[in-house]
Amino acid sequence: MNTHLCRLVAAAGTFVAISSVAAMAEPRRPECIAPAQPGGGFDITCKLAQASLTKAGVLEDPLRVSYMPGGIGAVAYNTIVGQRTDEPGTIVAFSAGSLLNLAQGKFGDHDESDVRWVASVGTDYGAVVVPADSEWDSLDQMMAAIKADASSVVLGAGGTIGSQDWMKAALTARAAGIDHKSMRFVAFEGGGDCATALQGGHVQACMNDVGDSQAAIDGGAPLKLLAIFAPERLTGKLSEIPTAKEQGYDIQWPIVRGFYVGPEVTDEDYAWWVEAFKTAMADPGYAEQLESRNLLPLPMTGEELDAFVKTSVADYRTLATEFELVRK
Structure with missing residues (x-):
């Protein structure tokens, strides 16, 4: 396939993805909650979504970034699960640290099955x-x-x-x-x-x-x-x-960065966010946006991400048990 035809195929794929997102209703006043103070990894994650969703043309209203510090994600998680369960326009940033805390029961009575996992957008x-x-x-x-x-x-x-x-x-x-x-x-x-x-x-x-x-x-x-x-x-x-x-220290610590929504967000609104992130991550300029934030690609959405989260939490639970952080 020649270069010109490759570009046409890529452009057609992007157009189809944008069209599928546009066919669904964009949530009003979209918001990304960074569950910490400004300046950290959660802030970077939300601002990546803010830039990429706008650049890919899937958001007409700009994505607002708000901050909800407390317990390295615990306050935000409990708020979404307990009070803001069905907000279609609210996504919350998570990281490997969030999953590690879930593995140790640090988010109270809630576990990894209590939200809807939307997308991972990169790894740190x-x-x-x-x-x-x-x-x-x-x-x-x-x-x-x-x-x-x-x-x-x-x-x-x-x-x-x-x-x-x-x-x-x-x-x-x-x-x-x-x-x-x-x-x-x-x-x-x-x-x-x-x-x-x-x-x-x-x-x-x-x-x-x-x-x-x-x-x-x-x-x-x-x-x-x-x-x-x-x-x-x-x-x-x-x-x-x-x-x-x-x-001399054979240790690896990848840090997935992504988003979840409330447990009662409708299938339609959940699907909108999944498709929106698929489109954003397929945009030709997305790799540059990752690089500018010192992140690497880790594109997962929907069911694939949900399975990844469940496996990761189980692995973290085993590691936490080794350090006597949870009961066997």
Whole structure:
């Protein structure tokens, strides 16, 4: 098939996708809830949806971004499940951290079956970030300092014991032969708050994510990445950052980023969001939008995402049990 014909086929596919979305009723006053303070991964996720849905031409009204911090997603989850169950225009950002918290029962009586999972729009990876003038230039140097005197190093984490940021630190400690219970942690509501505390000298390192950490660095924050919890080095401007694995810590922590809606949202409205995200992620400019936010593709929608979520929660429950965070 020649290049011209390929372009025609791609354009036709995009037109069909947009037409199928347009055939359904667009929700009024669409809103994306980021369940944390501005500046973290949830904020990045909502703003990716805001930009991509508009660029793909599936939203006439701009997607509003609102913030509902509390419990790394717990407040938002409980609000959607208990009070705002059928709002057709409201999507809520989630991440791997949300699924880990669900696995530990941190969202109260609600579990992963209590919402409708719409789409995953990309994946991030865990990262270790320190001040730009830190004495440490590698993950191994930081872990050596902790091993020498665990009380001398204060780590920041988005969330309390059992959160994904805490889990990244605990896994790294285990790989280094350090008792994770001896490490000092300060809990924050999200990665943005931790980065702010890092710049203020209140903590010495944050177990953050690549997306929000690099966004802060791109914005001029005096920070540097020591390691990324990815299977191999990332591309582009992140290609110079070594993985934890190549520094002797065989740990991977991918962070799915996506959206869910309330349990009583109608099939028609749910289908509208599914098709909207399919169209947005098929847009020729979507890859560039991911790259600008330091994310990688992970396109899943509807039933495929629902199955992924259920499997992930089960896997996280097993991991949490290993660290005695849930009862066997």
